[in-house]
Amino acid sequence: MKVTFKIWRQDSPDSKGELKTYETDGLTEDMSFLEALDHLNEKLVLKNEKVVAFEYDCREGICGQCGVFINGRAHGPHDHMTTCQLHMRSFKDGDTITVEPWQAGAFPIVKDLVVDRTAFDRIVEQGAYITAKTGTAPEANSIPVPKEVSDAAMDMAACIGCGACVATCKNASAALFTSAKINHLNKLPQGKAEQHTRLLDMTKQMEVEGFGSCTFTAACEVECPAEISISSIAEMNARYVKAKIFG
Amino acid sequence: MKLDSKVPEGRLEDKWRNYQFKSHLINPANKKKLNVIVVGSGLSGAGAAATLAELGYDVQCFCYQDSARRAHSVAAQGGINAAKNYQHDGDSVWRMFYDTLKGGDFRSREANTYRLAELSAPLIDHFTQQGVPFAREYGGVLVNRSFGGVQVQRTFYARGQTGQQLVVAAYSQLYKMIKAKKVEMLPRHEVLDIVIIDGKAKGVIARELSTGKIKRFVADAIVLATGGYSRVFRLSTLAIGCNGSAIWKAHKRGAYFAAPSFTQIHPTALPQTSESQSKLTLMSESLRNDGRIWVPKKKGDDRPAKDIPEDERDYYLERKYPSFGNLAPRDISSRAAKERIDAGHGVGQLKNAVYLDFKHAIERFGRETIEDRYGNLFTMYRKITGIDAYKEPMKISPAAHFSMGGLWVDYELMTTIPGLYAIGECNYSDHGANRLGANSLLQTSIDGYFILPNTINNYLEGELKAKRPEIDHQEFSKVEAEVKDQIQSLLDINGSRTVDDFHRELGKVMWQECAMSRNKKGLEKAITQIKSIKEDFWKDVKVTGSSDEMNTELEKALRLADFIELAILMCTDALQRDESCGAHFREEYQSEEGEAVRNDEDYAYVSAWEYNAGEFKLHKEELKFEFVKPTVRSYK
Structure with a gap:
């Protein structure tokens, strides 16, 4: 299989980037998309060129580190899939594949396809936890949590923090990410004590980081590998009103 | 150097308490004068960093990924064991201890393994408090399932993403302490060497991966929490970045390496399909609760699975190990698969796989129940292979997975270098020669949250008076x-x-x-x-x-x-x-x-290897079984 990659190359955060073209053959349909990039990188090394920097770690869809724009879509042509789960069988021999980094003001480019998503960590820092020290926990079954509550919390907690929601949003909004985190904890009895401060502090941080506002285009939920629905954002907004009144 | 395991006196049940009672304490005002470096931000690393910071120490935590939340504990799927006996099926701390010791084929320290079981129940309490959405019954209590090598149900889980949920909880707790300015997080930093001064671990050299800058960090103690090294096989279930560099450098600087060859080959990963493959995706062992493993009885049978009638299928695990069946431990299941594949019964394109079949489970419980239990694993399987496992069996194959081996540590989790600790998968402590499923999340968390924060003080108390070396030493x-x-x-x-x-x-x-x-x-x-x-x-x-x-x-x-x-x-x-x-x-x-x-x-000892200019010298820590008599490990 042979494809033409057009890949964004940028040496450092401050340098100017451009799309470069790489004809790549010797690929197979069984290869994952990232393995195709590995393959290209090996060829580049042998041609004495610098490798393309791109992110990955677990390569099984759970760590959230990988993520690029492929032909204009976050994580490639399929819904609800990470870049590492994409395989070359989704492309045809002779295709041209454009690969670009996430584009959002809050995610500055580090190099080539690598961006800095620490803004997400700083949102988490503002309250995506339950303030309780190790060693202070009551017996686990002493607080029953109905299955439907626990399941709904798990739906939200499934977020892998990849940033596809931000990257695909025309406003570069982090509402889906932030709402999932808030809803996960605020649904559980353990998270109730800090529900209002958590919500107000984390949503404030979204703005501080320069993420845009949500205008409910629902683009995010299509790409989300964890299939988190935009109803999560609606739920956060409802909670926001409640927090403003009672918080 | 003679290896001193520092196992405390007393009955098994009393050892950990006795240890804590005798160990040195440090008052809160002094703790903040002490600085600890934690290398790695998975369950043991993040758990330790957050807990040490809560206790008042000044902590720096390193990871090579862009965020602490990516650490590979995230990929553990099936669950975490605890001797809660919620199922009323005869479980106890003692039974869990015995299962783990036997599962490891009597090659671990009794006292360590007992402590693992003893601290398992409070760990579930801890994670529940931190907001981990473990699976629940309709009435609101926690659910359990079975894992390989045991006959009780003691595994807690959060769908097929238990590791992710625990890591996110640990990462969140870590960020709580970052906000409190008690932890400095250094993502995209890879620790490349350890600095030993006057025989004690006093610092690290790290490379900032985004700029290439080499940096020095000084500390009063160093904790390695760097995970497993099965990427040595290249194809493994591990993340691509997982590595053994920090522990290897520590080894070269004097830390003994214990049982380095003890590697768990996981029986249920996706088979290799080509040369260019970079990793093998794990399919959780929990699938073996309901999936049945088989190969065609006839060698080289090329028919699709659905065309092979029941009486021409060899459910070899059920045949060879009737009392554990499909839940035989991993080492045994993997070898059994290899034996069938080598004998010409393998299936799939490269004849390197066996079937894992849910047909009977779906007939018995309905598709909905199976979907509820393993939905995300089936989805993952479809994304990677393009195959719907509700309709045809999965094809699975053994893959390099967990490192039981690692840096030798004593009961306090300290290596042979004073002030250098190893926690989680990168040490050799509780699993012996084989780890039971769902004991990995357990051990790594317990090391980080419960053990290290209660042992490191015993060393650090002595460092209070010592002068911390200057960075330009x-x-x-x-x-x-x-x-x-x-x-x-x-x-x-x-x-x-x-x-x-x-x-x-x-x-x-x-x-x-x-x-x-x-x-x-x-x-x-x-x-x-x-x-x-x-x-x-x-x-x-x-x-x-x-x-x-x-x-x-x-x-x-x-x-x-x-x-x-x-x-x-x-x-x-x-x-x-x-x-x-x-x-x-x-x-x-x-x-x-x-x-x-x-x-x-002749071999009831832990092999601990010392590095000496490219050569390795063997030291032996005799394993004394005072409380349990080692038996032939049978799952028949």
Whole structure:
């Protein structure tokens, strides 16, 4: 299989980037998309060129580190899939594949396809936890949590923090990410004590980081590998009103 | 040096309490004067960093990923064990201890293994408090399922994403302490060496991966929480960045390496499909609760699974191990699969897989129940293979997975270098020669949250009076220069082969000779081959780019350089141990039915290897079984 990659190359955060073209053959349909990039990188090394920097770690869809724009879509042509789960069988021999980094003001480019998503960590820092020290926990079954509550919390907690929601949003909004985190904890009895401060502090941080506002285009939920629905954002907004009144 | 395990006095049930009672304490005002470096941000690293910070220590936590939340504990799927006996099925701390000791084929310390079981129940309390959405019954209580090698239900889980949920909880707790300014987080920093001053661990040299900058960090104690090293096989279930560099460098600086060859080969990963493959995706062992494993009875049977009638299928685990069936422990299940595949019964494109079939479970419980239990695993399977496992069986194959081996640690989790600790998968502590499923999340969390924060004070109390070395101490300069030299030499070689090309070659040798089945001749050959790979690597590898920029190729090269050396030690260890135990199966030592034959008379010890200029010297920690009598490990 042979494809033409057009890949964004940028040496450092401050340098100017451009799309470069790489004809790549010797690929197979069984290869994952990232393995195709590995393959290209090996060829580049042998041609004495610098490798393309791109992110990955677990390569099984759970760590959230990988993520690029492929032909204009976050994580490639399929819904609800990470870049590492994409395989070359989704492309045809002779295709041209454009690969670009996430584009959002809050995610500055580090190099080539690598961006800095620490803004997400700083949102988490503002309250995506339950303030309780190790060693202070009551017996686990002493607080029953109905299955439907626990399941709904798990739906939200499934977020892998990849940033596809931000990257695909025309406003570069982090509402889906932030709402999932808030809803996960605020649904559980353990998270109730800090529900209002958590919500107000984390949503404030979204703005501080320069993420845009949500205008409910629902683009995010299509790409989300964890299939988190935009109803999560609606739920956060409802909670926001409640927090403003009672918080 | 004589190995002192520092196991406390008393009955098994009292040891941990006795230890804590006697250990030195540090008052809160003094704790903040002490600085601890934690390398790694997975469950043990993040758990330790957050808890140490809560206790008042000043902490710096490193990870090579862009965020602490990516650490590979995230990928553990099936669950975490705890002796809660919620199912009223006869479980207890003692039974869990015994299962774990037996599962490890009696090659771990009784006191450590008991403590693991003892602290398991409070850990579930802890994670529940931190907001982990464990699976629940309709009435709101927690649910359990079974894992391999046990006959009770003690595994807690959050769908097929238990590791992710626990890591996110640990990462959140860590960020709580970052907000409190008690932890400094250093993502995209890879620790490349350890600085030892006057015999004590006092600092690290790290490379900032986004800029290539080499930096020095000084501390009063250092905790390595760097995970497993099965990427030495190249194809493994591990994340691509997982590496053994920090523990290897620690080893070269004096930390003994225990049982390096004890590697768990996981029975249910997706089979390799091509040469260019970079990893093998794990399918959770929990699937074996409801899935049945089989191969066609007829050799080379090419019919699709659905066309093979029931009486022509060999459910070999149920046949060979009737009392545990599909939930036989991992080492045994993997070997059984290998045996069937080698005998010509393998299925799939490369005939390197076996079937894992849910047909009966779906008929019995309905698709909805199966979807509720394993939905995300089936989805993952479809995304990767394009196959709907509700309609046809999954194809699975053994893959390199967990490192039971690691840096030798005493009861306090301290290595043989004072002030240097190893926690989680990177140490050798509780699992012996084989780890039971769902004990990994358990051990790594307990090390980080409960044990280390209660043992490190015993050492740090003595450091209060010692003066912390200056960052420009000559030892820092020396180690930094060595790190820089290594990087420069790699860049200067400018040879003709890529890093991945060498890694593939190393992986093949290791998979062939030092994985599921080992023998003297093969291991001797492997050592010679790896030495020659090492020579070629340092003559002919090609790394482009420079040292003072983000350079992923250089990162890979540095990790591989260490893997190559570690591989030699792994083969040396496997060759020295003339017995079969757990995952260490030496073909020369097997029963007529092909089961492992252990030799307690000569090998009831932990092998701890000392590094000496490229040579390895063996030290033995005798394993004394005071409370349990080692038996033949049978799952028949």
